[in-house]
Amino acid sequence: MALKTAAFLIDGMTCQGCVAGVTRALKAVSGVADVTVSFDDKCATAHYDDAQTAPATLIAAIENAGFDAQMSATS
């Protein structure tokens, strides 16, 4: 399986608890292998298996956790 990387800009994180919430939401998506969330940069980076999930699904997971997300980069 080939992992892809997607980065998202996230609005609404106000503390480290929010960082943990975004991290948990992304890791709960099947196909996500690894997640890094930066509070200072207000962004998240996820490595995921594109046979199992897609950036739109990851954005939906972040939004379901109560934050605004938009794609900033993909590779």
Ligand SMILES: [Cu+2]
């Ligand atoms: Cu918070």
